[in-house]
Amino acid sequence: MQHEAAIREPLILGHRTYHDITNDIVGPIENKPAKGWFVLITISSLIAVYGIGCILYLISNGIGSWGLNKTVDWAWDITNFVWWVGIGHAGTLISAVLLLFRQRWRMAVNRSAEAMTIFAVIMAALFPVLHMGRVWMAYWVLPLPNQFGSLWVNFNSPLLWDVFAISTYFSVSVVFWYIGLIPDFATIRDRVVKPWQKKFYSVLAFGWTGNAKAWTRFEEVSLVLAGIATPLVFSVHSVVSFDFATSVVPGWHTTIFPPYFVSGAVFSGFAMVQTLLLIMRKVMKLEAYVTIKHIEYMNIVIIVTGSIVGVAYITELFISWYGGVEYESYAFINRATGPYWWSYWAMMTCNVISPQVFWVRSLRRNLTFTFFMSIIVNIGMWFERFVIIVTSLHRDYMPSAWTMFHPTWVDAGLFIGTLGIFSTLYLLFARYFPVLALNEVKSILKTSGESYKKEAEQQHHH
Amino acid sequence: MANKVIYAVYEDPELLKSAARKLVTAGVKVRDVFSPFPVHGLDPIIGVKRTRLAIASFMFGITGTSLALLGTYYMMIYDWPMNIGGKPNQYFYQNIPAFVPVLFEFTVFCAAHGMAITYLIRNKTLPGMPGRNPDPRSTDDKFIIELRTEDNHGHSAEGMTDLLRQTTVFEINERQC
Numbered sequence: 001m002q003h004e005a006a007i008r009e010p011l012i013l014g015h016r017t018y019h020d021i022t023n024d025i026v027g028p029i030e031n032k033p034a035k036g037w038f039v040l041i042t043i044s045s046l047i048a049v050y051g052i053g054c055i056l057y058l059i060s061n062g063i064g065s066w067g068l069n070k071t072v073d074w075a076w077d078i079t080n081f082v083w084w085v086g087i088g089h090a091g092t093l094i095s096a097v098l099l100l101f102r103q104r105w106r107m108a109v110n111r112s113a114e115a116m117t118i119f120a121v122i123m124a125a126l127f128p129v130l131h132m133g134r135v136w137m138a139y140w141v142l143p144l145p146n147q148f149g150s151l152w153v154n155f156n157s158p159l160l161w162d163v164f165a166i167s168t169y170f171s172v173s174v175v176f177w178y179i180g181l182i183p184d185f186a187t188i189r190d191r192v193v194k195p196w197q198k199k200f201y202s203v204l205a206f207g208w209t210g211n212a213k214a215w216t217r218f219e220e221v222s223l224v225l226a227g228i229a230t231p232l233v234f235s236v237h238s239v240v241s242f243d244f245a246t247s248v249v250p251g252w253h254t255t256i257f258p259p260y261f262v263s264g265a266v267f268s269g270f271a272m273v274q275t276l277l278l279i280m281r282k283v284m285k286l287e288a289y290v291t292i293k294h295i296e297y298m299n300i301v302i303i304v305t306g307s308i309v310g311v312a313y314i315t316e317l318f319i320s321w322y323g324g325v326e327y328e329s330y331a332f333i334n335r336a337t338g339p340y341w342w343s344y345w346a347m348m349t350c351n352v353i354s355p356q357v358f359w360v361r362s363l364r365r366n367l368t369f370t371f372f373m374s375i376i377v378n379i380g381m382w383f384e385r386f387v388i389i390v391t392s393l394h395r396d397y398m399p400s401a402w403t404m405f406h407p408t409w410v411d412a413g414l415f416i417g418t419l420g421i422f423s424t425l426y427l428l429f430a431r432y433f434p435v436l437a438l439n440e441v442k443s444i445l446k447t448s449g450e451s452y453k454k455e456a457e458q459q460h461h462h
Numbered sequence: 463m464a465n466k467v468i469y470a471v472y473e474d475p476e477l478l479k480s481a482a483r484k485l486v487t488a489g490v491k492v493r494d495v496f497s498p499f500p501v502h503g504l505d506p507i508i509g510v511k512r513t514r515l516a517i518a519s520f521m522f523g524i525t526g527t528s529l530a531l532l533g534t535y536y537m538m539i540y541d542w543p544m545n546i547g548g549k550p551n552q553y554f555y556q557n558i559p560a561f562v563p564v565l566f567e568f569t570v571f572c573a574a575h576g577m578a579i580t581y582l583i584r585n586k587t588l589p590g591m592p593g594r595n596p597d598p599r600s601t602d603d604k605f606i607i608e609l610r611t612e613d614n615h616g617h618s619a620e621g622m623t624d625l626l627r628q629t630t631v632f633e634i635n636e637r638q639c
Contacts, residue, residue, distance in 0.1 A: 018498060018603035143537060152537040156546045161563040168571040175578045182587060183601070187498065190598035206582065207591025210601055212510050214585045215500035220513045221581045225574060228519075232570050239563050439499040442603075446474075 004104075004447045006457045011105055011444060013288040015451035018442050025436050026188050028284055030197070033431055036283055041431075044423035051417010055130065058410055063133050065410045072393045072405040077127045078243075079385040080415050083268070084124035084422075085166070085240055086261075086381060089233055090269025091117025092173055095180075096229035099222065104448055105297050107440040108289045112280060113273045114177040115433070119425040120272070121170045123418040128162070130414070158242035165239040169232055176225050182208050183218070184434040237265045244388065251331035251392030254319070260312035264384060267305035267351070270298050271377035278371045280430060289436055292365050299364045302377065306355035309384075313352060327397070335391045339404060343383050344391070350380020464638050466619045467493075468609040469596055470626045471633040475501040478605040481629035482507045488625055491613040496600035515584070519577035526572025527565060534561045597635075604632070610639075 016024075058065055068075055091114040098106035129138050141163045143153050153160050186208035189201040208214070238258035245257040274295065281290040320332040335344045354376050358364045395402045429435075446452050472478040479501060482492055492508040495501065504510075535554050538544075538561070543551045550556035582588055600606045607626075611619050619636065626634055 022602045143533065146542065151544070152542055154544070154546055155534050155538050155564055156549050156557070156560040158563075161567070164564050164567040164571075168567045168574075172570065172574040175574060179578060179581070183499075186593060186595070187601040189593055190595070190601045202593065203590050205593060206587035206589055207593055208585075208587050208601075209593065209595045210496050210498065211595075212495040212497075212501070212504055212508060213513070214587075215497065216505055216510055217513045217515055217581055217585055219500050220515045221577060224516050224519050224577060228523075228570050228573055231566075235563065235566060235570075239567075242563070443499040446476075 003456060004453065006453065006460075008448075009291070009293040010450035010453050011108065011289075011291060011293065011448040012441065013291055013450050016288065016445065016449060018445065021436075021438060021442055021445065022187060022191065024286075024288070025434050025438055026191055029188060029432060029434070030192055030194075034283065037427065037431060041424060041427045044420050044427060047416060047420025048424045049420075050413060051420050054410055054413035054417050055126075058130060058414065059135055063131060065408060067406045067408045067411055069403055069405070071396060071401045071403045072390055074393065075390050075405045076386075076407055076411045076415060077131050079382065079389055080418065081124050081127035082240055082261075082385045082389075083382050084120045084127070084418065085237065086265035086268045086385075087272045087378075088117045088120035088124060088169075088173075088269065089237060089262075089265035090273045091115070091120075092169070092176070092229050092233045093266055093269065094273070095176060096226040096233065099226040100230060103297075104444050105294050107437055107444055108286075108291075108294055109273065109277060109298070110440070111177075111180065111433075111437045112277060112430075112435050113269075114173065114180075115426065115429045116272060116276060117173050117269075118170070118177060119422050119429075120269075121166065121173065122425075123422050125166055125170065126418060127414075158239065158246050161239045162243060165236045169236045172225070172229055172232060176222075176229060179218070179221060179225070180437055180440075181433065182206050183210060184438045186210065187438055188434065234262055237262045249392055249396075250325070250327040251335070251388065253328075254316060256312055256316055256319070260309065260316070263305045263308040263312070264351075264381060267302060267309055267355075268378060268381035270301050270305070271374040271381070274298055274302075274370055274374035275378065276426065278367060278374070280435065284430065284435060286436070289441060292367070295367065295370055296361075296364045299358045299370060299373075302373075303355050303358040306351060306377070310352035313348065330395075331392055334395055335387060338391065338395065340387065340391045340394070343387050347380055347383040347387050350376050351384060354380070466611045467637050467639045468619065468622055468626070469635040469637070470607040470609070470629075470631050471597070471599070471635070472605040472607070472630070473603070473632045475499075475504075475605055477630045478607065479504055479507065481626070481631065482607060484629055485607070485609070485622075485625060490609060490617055490622055490625065493608045493610045493613055496595050496597070496606040496608070498601050498603060498605075501605065515577055515581055518580050519573045522576025522580075523569045523573030525576070526569040529572070530561075530565045530568035534558075534564065 066075070066077065091110070094106050094113045095110040098110075129135055132138055140148075141153060141160065146152060182205060185201050185205035189198065189205045192198055192201060238261065241257035241261035244252035245254060247253065277290055278295070281287055317332055317336075320329045323329070354373065358373070363369050390405050394404060470481065472481060475497065478495065478497070482495070482504065485492055486507055495504060495508060505512075538557060539551060539554050545551065549560060595601060596608065597604065597606055609622050614622065623634055623636070
């Protein structure tokens with residue numbers, strides 16, 4: 001059996017047995033949900049219904065109902081797209097990259113982070129599809145033979161790379177998530193007594209047996225999937241950044257974009273994980289599993305990626321001057337001091353300056369403060385995309401075409417609506433699915449559980 | 463004599479492993495082990511072979527790369543070449559740098575899904591299949607060794623039960639099959 005150094009903080013607090021873990025996680029699924037859950041899902045589904053209304057309005061009226069104009073022809077739609085895709089990066093990072101690094105703390109947070117990833121990517125995919133205007137033509141992005149109505153899709157275009165990257169990322173994330181869920185659904189199947197629940201979870205559990213060979217295969221699949229999902233995570237946001245980087249627009253045409261976008265994505269993804277987990281651990285009483293140490297680890301990731309993002313911002317600024325291209329340097333002077341100065345400085349404050357407070361240990365371990373910071377980072381990262389997209393476009397080469405972007409209620413309704421749809425999906429997940437990876441948490445109980453660590457230490461002293 | 467199956471229930475993976483070691487040393491063949499999570503180090507004891515899923519995944523990945531190469535060549539170079547932004551499309555090798563993202567994504571797509579489907583089929587876990595674990599507690603907190611008399615002609619059911627009693631076993635269940 002493996003032993004963990006006594007100096008490492010326990011990842012499962014108090015004394016718990018394997019059966020207690022099952023009780024703690026499956027109990028809330030069997031029983032009636034708390035009042036708070038009903039309140040939350042009512043609010044979020046109302047917002048979701050409003051969002052769906054806005055989507056229907058948009059589809060029937062065309063994207064002219066957005067505030068786009070001839071100069072700013074990409075604005076909130078693509079901002080929201082990149083924002084949601086970025087959020088969708090934390091889940092696979094936690095489950096894949098941290099699995100390769102053998103980080104045990106990932107086991108309490110990976111399931112909910114992966115769920116968040118999947119829902120966020122669905123929200124992200126909505127925007128480019130809606131931007132097509134005629135959404136019923138969406139299948140034209142697939143490489144279908146020419147007699148379907150158009151030429152072959154253009155494999156030279158970053159927009160098509162995006163189609164491949166996002167759909168691969170989405171489907172691989174779903175598979176990764178579901179393969180981890182199967183054994184946990186089996187645990188629920190073998191435990192629940194209500195007939196409809198028994199039926200529901202037996203279907204979902206796919207007849208999992210948990211025999212020795214199945215577990216060997218399970219571990220192999222998890223490892224290999226993690227191995228191929230790791231470059232996939234990095235490729236997806238790189239490809240998203242190519243949408244901008246391969247165009248010849250000052251402010252977009254920079255080679256720093258892929259690493260800068262990827263670290264920004266991880267940064268915002270972890271912030272969203274914090275927002276959701278801090279609420280969930282409280283409502284579902286998961287304090288023993290999602291400990292302050294877990295929160296601290298994630299805050300450390302936030303400060304690292306936030307600092308990378310900060311370095312990227314400053315590098316970008318420096319190169320725009322050092323490169324000597326006047327259009328490029330104007331784009332950046334305009335960002336910082338032009339009519340959109342407030343969004344630039346909102347981005348700088350939220351993403352570069354404020355995360356630096358996490359160097360203080362007591363703030364890193366303060367839950368209320370972490371929650372506040374996670375919201376700040378989410379706002380900052382939305383502004384980052386807004387700054388990149390709108391400020392680079394609104395003053396182009398021809399001053400007579402200079403203009404501002406004014407969002408309409410449809411722009412706002414779509415963004416708020418996706419927040420509602422996302423929250424609704426997440427709440428349904430929290431209600432009906434095991435929110436922790438039961439089998440993985442159980443596997444670290446004897447090495448990282450508080451009472452077992454103490455026991456091992458005492459034996460060591462004798 | 464009817465064939466019998468014995469289920470020995472343990473409460474901890476370490477206890478189960480030492481019991482399995484004891485049984486195998488005594489020449490008993492362990493049919494299978496059911497556990498709520500992977501028991502590391504068990505496979506060599508009870509003689510479970512290494513899975514070849516990773517190799518399968520590699521094969522699926524290679525297939526994906528080949529299909530993507532073939533597809534991009536056919537669509538962009540052979541069937542309907544187009545001058546897009548002046549990118550060279552006379553020969554495949556000139557145009558291939560622009561296809562790298564798609565080649566990569568499609569490789570990952572095929573490797574991941576091919577392996578996942580193979581995994582589900584090999585484990586016989588497919589939608590709607592009934593659970594086949596002998597005891598519902600094996601997905602909660604119990605670790606179960608399965609022994610069968612038909613695998614162990616040198617040992618009687620009683621002999622194996624005696625052996626099991628010498629380990630820190632929680633419960634022994636015997637069934638006809």
